[in-house]
Amino acid sequence: MQAARRPVRHFLQFTDFSRAEYEHLFARTRWIKDRFKRYRRYWPLEDRTLAMIFEKPSTRTRLSFEAGMHQLGGAAIYLFTRDSQLGRGEPVEDAAQVISRMCDLVMIRTFEQSIIERFAHNSRVPVINGLTNEYHPCQILADVFTFIEQRGAIKGKTVAWIGDSNNVCNTWLQAAEIFDFKLNVSTPPGYEKEPDRKTKNSESFADPMQAAKGAHLVTTDVWTSMGFESENETRQRDFEDWQVDAAMMKAARKDALFMHCLPAHRGEEVAKEVIDGSQSVIWEEAENRLHTQKALMEFLLLGKVKGR
Ligand code: CP
Ligand code: NVA
Numbered sequence: 001m002q003a004a005r006r007p008v009r010h011f012l013q014f015t016d017f018s019r020a021e022y023e024h025l026f027a028r029t030r031w032i033k034d035r036f037k038r039y040r041r042y043w044p045l046e047d048r049t050l051a052m053i054f055e056k057p058s059t060r061t062r063l064s065f066e067a068g069m070h071q072l073g074g075a076a077i078y079l080f081t082r083d084s085q086l087g088r089g090e091p092v093e094d095a096a097q098v099i100s101r102m103c104d105l106v107m108i109r110t111f112e113q114s115i116i117e118r119f120a121h122n123s124r125v126p127v128i129n130g131l132t133n134e135y136h137p138c139q140i141l142a143d144v145f146t147f148i149e150q151r152g153a154i155k156g157k158t159v160a161w162i163g164d165s166n167n168v169c170n171t172w173l174q175a176a177e178i179f180d181f182k183l184n185v186s187t188p189p190g191y192e193k194e195p196d197r198k199t200k201n202s203e204s205f206a207d208p209m210q211a212a213k214g215a216h217l218v219t220t221d222v223w224t225s226m227g228f229e230s231e232n233e234t235r236q237r238d239f240e241d242w243q244v245d246a247a248m249m250k251a252a253r254k255d256a257l258f259m260h261c262l263p264a265h266r267g268e269e270v271a272k273e274v275i276d277g278s279q280s281v282i283w284e285e286a287e288n289r290l291h292t293q294k295a296l297m298e299f300l301l302l303g304k305v306k307g308r
Contacts, residue, residue: 009300010120010127012113014137014174022178024304026145028295029288031307036071036291043073044298044305050076051103052130053086053095055110056226060262061130061138064289065107065297072294077103096122105301111227126300128293133167133227139261140171141296142288144179147217149288150257150281158182160215160252162208163242163269164235165193168221168261176201186211188238208242215252219259220244220269236268245271249279259285 010016017025035042050069052062062078069076081087086095092115099106100123108116109130120127129137147154158181161169165187176183177199185193186208193204205211212218223239224232249256258270258280266272275282298305 008124008126010123011137011296011300012116012120012127012129013135014140014171014178016137017178019178021299022141022144025141025292025295025299026148028298028305029145029291032294032298033288033291036294042071044302045069045104046073048072048074048104048301049102050074050105050107050297051079051099052076053079053081053084053099053106053108053110054130055081055086055108056131058109058130060286060289061107061109064293065128065130068290068294068297071290072297074104092118093122095119096127100124105297128296128300131167131226133225135171135174136167136261137171137174138289138293138296139168140175142292143172143219143259143261143285144175145292146259146281146285146288147257150284151216151255155180156182157216158184158214159217159219160184160186160212161219162186162211162244162248163220163239164223164225165191165197166221166225169193170197172219173197173199173202184211184213184215186242188242190238208244209248209251212244212248212251215256217257217259218244218249218252221261222263222265223269239269243267243269243271244274246273246277249274249277257281262286 052065066076096119105126107128107130110116111133113132113134116129116132129135144154161172172183183202184205185202186205223235258274260282264270264275
């Protein structure tokens with residue numbers, strides 16, 4: 001089933017869209033969110049089906065895509081590796097051929113980025129990255145939108161990333177280049193960014209306090225990401241000094257925001273007083289996963305829709 005005739009676009013990493021396309025997505029997000037808040041029905045994706053393939057657990061990503069698709073008039077189907085033939089070794093290329101003949105859109109959460117790329121290469125329909133070991137573009141879509149919603153333009157601002165140089169950090173690095181803001185990154189020794197991920201918009205700091213200094217936004221993530229659980233014990237020791245606490249927020253600007261993609265571990269990567277404090281916008285950030293991804297699905301299936 002392939003209704004759209006235009007070339008298939010995917011959202012596999014943040015660099016897949018241009019700044020102008022993000023601006024369109026954010027304008028659509030504002031429109032879709034406002035309408036949703038006023039209980040006004042908007043069903044542009046009636047009769048469309050989203051397949052959601054998960055190889056790792058999720059709360060926010062599953063819920064926001066599933067609820068979002070329903071709210072746009074379509075249907076969503078959840079597949080977990082364990083319960084599908086993918087878990088029994090069916091080639092990802094074969095799964096892509098079949099799933100994309102039955103559904104209009106696919107979202108995948110998996111391990112290596114190469115898996116989602118192989119899937120997309122064999123898919124007739126748009127594929128969305130719902131998190132890989134390397135990237136989490138849907139998260140940063142919501143995070144940048146949330147920053148702009150709270151504080152206005154992100155261009156020229158400073159974002160401080162404290163902690164692991166993981167999938168979320170890699171995506172912030174891509175976003176910094178596209179939106180032209182500065183990204184200060186501080187990771188413990190041995191966990192630095194891979195050299196080829198460094199960009200002209202990023203700066204590395206050995207001292208997390210220095211990274212946070214003067215930042216408009218301070219953000220972090222778990223010390224141990226999904227799939228890396230065997231390193232947990234070592235990481236607990238290595239990351240001890242990379243907790244975003246009140247002193248670190250004080251080093252940032254007075255009006256700095258705090259964000260976390262969630263789930264969070266209070267007392268590890270973030271102090272309770274910060275994540276539950278007045279500078280934290282984590283609930284707005286989480287909610288915006290829903291609204292931004294509705295705009296993303298509309299864009300991938302219908303192109304640049306103008307206000308309706
Ligand atoms: N932030 C995020 O992607 O959360 P989930 O793992 O719950 O989907
Ligand atoms: N970096 C985390 C993000 C979870 C949403 C992970 O990959 O587990």
